[in-house]
Amino acid sequence: MIRTAKTENGLVKGIEAADPRITAFKGIPFAAPPVGRNRWRAPQPCENWEGVREAYRFAPISVQDTPGVGDDIYCREWHVDPQIEMGEDCLYLNIWTGAKSADEKQPVLVWYYGGGLQWGYPAEMEFDGERLARRGVVVVTVNYRINIFGFLAHPQITREQPDAPSNFGSLDQQAGLKWVVRNIAAFGGDPENITIAGQSAGGGSVLSQMTCPENFGLIKKAVVMSAMIRSPYMKGGIGHPMPIEEAEKWGEEFFDFLGVSSLEEARELDAFHILHKYGEFVKDHPRMFTVLDHKFCTDDPMTLFLEGKHADVDVMAGNTSDEFPSIIPADSIEDLKKKAEEIFGDSAEEFLKFPEAVREKAKGQYASVSGIECTAKSLFAARKKAGSTKNYYYYRFAPDIPGWDNPGTFHSVDLWFFFETLAKCWRPFVGRHYDLARQMCNYWANFIKTGNPNGEDADGTPMPEWKPYTPQEPCEMEFTSQGPEVRIQPESEFKLFLMDKIADTLRCRDTGRI
Numbered sequence: 338m339i340r341t342a343k344t345e346n347g348l349v350k351g352i353e354a355a356d357p358r359i360t361a362f363k364g365i366p367f368a369a370p371p372v373g374r375n376r377w378r379a380p381q382p383c384e385n386w387e388g389v390r391e392a393y394r395f396a397p398i399s400v401q402d403t404p405g406v407g408d409d410i411y412c413r414e415w416h417v418d419p420q421i422e423m424g425e426d427c428l429y430l431n432i433w434t435g436a437k438s439a440d441e442k443q444p445v446l447v448w449y450y451g452g453g454l455q456w457g458y459p460a461e462m463e464f465d466g467e468r469l470a471r472r473g474v475v476v477v478t479v480n481y482r483i484n485i486f487g488f489l490a491h492p493q494i495t496r497e498q499p500d501a502p503s504n505f506g507s508l509d510q511q512a513g514l515k516w517v518v519r520n521i522a523a524f525g526g527d528p529e530n531i532t533i534a535g536q537s538a539g540g541g542s543v544l545s546q547m548t549c550p551e552n553f554g555l556i557k558k559a560v561v562m563s564a565m566i567r568s569p570y571m572k573g574g575i576g577h578p579m580p581i582e583e584a585e586k587w588g589e590e591f592f593d594f595l596g597v598s599s600l601e602e603a604r605e606l607d608a609f610h611i612l613h614k615y616g617e618f619v620k621d622h623p624r625m626f627t628v629l630d631h632k633f634c635t636d637d638p639m640t641l642f643l644e645g646k647h648a649d650v651d652v653m654a655g656n657t658s659d660e661f662p663s664i665i666p667a668d669s670i671e672d673l674k675k676k677a678e679e680i681f682g683d684s685a686e687e688f689l690k691f692p693e694a695v696r697e698k699a700k701g702q703y704a705s706v707s708g709i710e711c712t713a714k715s716l717f718a719a720r721k722k723a724g725s726t727k728n729y730y731y732y733r734f735a736p737d738i739p740g741w742d743n744p745g746t747f748h749s750v751d752l753w754f755f756f757e758t759l760a761k762c763w764r765p766f767v768g769r770h771y772d773l774a775r776q777m778c779n780y781w782a783n784f785i786k787t788g789n790p791n792g793e794d795a796d797g798t799p800m801p802e803w804k805p806y807t808p809q810e811p812c813e814m815e816f817t818s819q820g821p822e823v824r825i826q827p828e829s830e831f832k833l834f835l836m837d838k839i840a841d842t843l844r845c846r847d848t849g850r851i
Contacts, residue, residue: 436525
């Protein structure tokens with residue numbers, strides 16, 4: 338086992354995981370602390386250290402609201418520790434490896450956590466990389482700046498550093514990826530076989546990274562979980578970047594709210610004071626997210642994906658069955674007709690012919706569909722119609738999820754399964770859940786290794802064959818309580834209509850209703 342490794346900045350010593358055949362290296366710095374002059378600045382090079390640095394514990398998480406305060410589903414699920422260490426000095430990553438020597442060249446997973454770019458951290462217990470490492474994958478989880486510290490824009494920042502005026506959290510993710518390329522061989526990883534993956538805002542981050550030309554040669558595969566969050570009934574939406582001119586105006590208002598007139602003054606303020614003021618500010622202002630800065634982010638990442646302006650790699654994407662349904666709220670059929678005309682224009686009559694459109698799913702809600710599913714399939718179909726030779730794999734996560742709260746397949750619950758960390762969860766999972774998690778982790782590990790998720794289960798029997806999604810053979814993998822089930826069937830005319838509308842809205846390059 339590799340217990341000590343040499344990085345570009347010095348030696349690090351890891352610690353045996355629960356399985357002593359796996360070594361965990363926690364809290365390895367990949368950039369200088371983003372404090373003082375480095376606050377709201379692109380990540381700077383890390384300083385060297387003498388001797389051997391102990392990498393036994395997670396580093397402080399990014400400055401954010403204290404986890405574990407309250408009883409929302411995520412505080413119950415994994416944000417359970419209100420005493421977790423937190424601070425601005427947070428640019429560290431973690432590695433799990435089962436390699437016995439540095440020349441093994443195992444495939445590498447680089448993971449970006451979710452949390453709306455406002456919360457989250459690699460130390461969340463579902464992100465334990467040990468189970469994947471046991472399958473021969475070197476797992477890297479990267480911390481990055483979030484919320485006001487990761488995505489502020491301001492005219493003074495733009496003037497000071499025009500090459501990196503915002504998106505500091507995205508630049509942190511990129512710096513972590515580049516560190517992995519330069520250093521992962523020392524941990525038994527293959528820098529020529531890197532998969533980037535993430536869920537929710539982490540999946541959106543994957544889209545951002547794979548549509549940044551600077552990264553094209555670094556990424557070999559990508560996994561986008563629960564992140565293609567667009568509605569067929571709206572333009573824009575979650576993940577649509579804000580133009581820098583607009584973001585700078587909100588930045589100016591925030592400085593006024595802080596009571597400072599200069600970037601220098603703002604950099605001198607206490608980080609937790611800034612966070613507190615940000616919490617007040619967003620009560621009647623938008624939160625800080627990805628900025629269309631024309632440097633790191635040149636367009637809506639999903640539009641770039643649709644147009645093939647991305648790292649040309651195999652992609653796995655999907656969603657849980659219950660998250661983020663897209664609906665048209667209407668009081669009556671007549672109201673629905675008016676809204677359909679507003680949304681679809683000349684196509685409204687065609688839309689209203691579909692029984693799925695006019696059937697009321699719940700009181701005042703019509704045409705309920707999974708916007709994430711429609712978006713993922715729309716993008717995949719568009720790339721295949723454009724002649725892409727890459728493989729695109731679509732999945733839906735739809736098993737029963739036990740617990741007194743009867744949560745359904747809520748947003749993020751599939752993380753327990755892909756990382757195969759169910760034993761850490763409070764929910765009363767039983768054998769079928771553990772079987773499903775094992776198989777899901779198998780599919781994921783296989784995809785990370787080769788770009789093909791298929792292979793054998795632990796007992797040597799072949800798992801159900803998961804084929805790529807294409808317009809001619811629309812294959813989807815559904816993870817059910819009975820196990821993985823492959824479905825190959827034509828999309829309904831209604832779903833195809835909505836998939837086309839999503840593609841149309843992505844091409845429009847503006848926001849608002851269609």
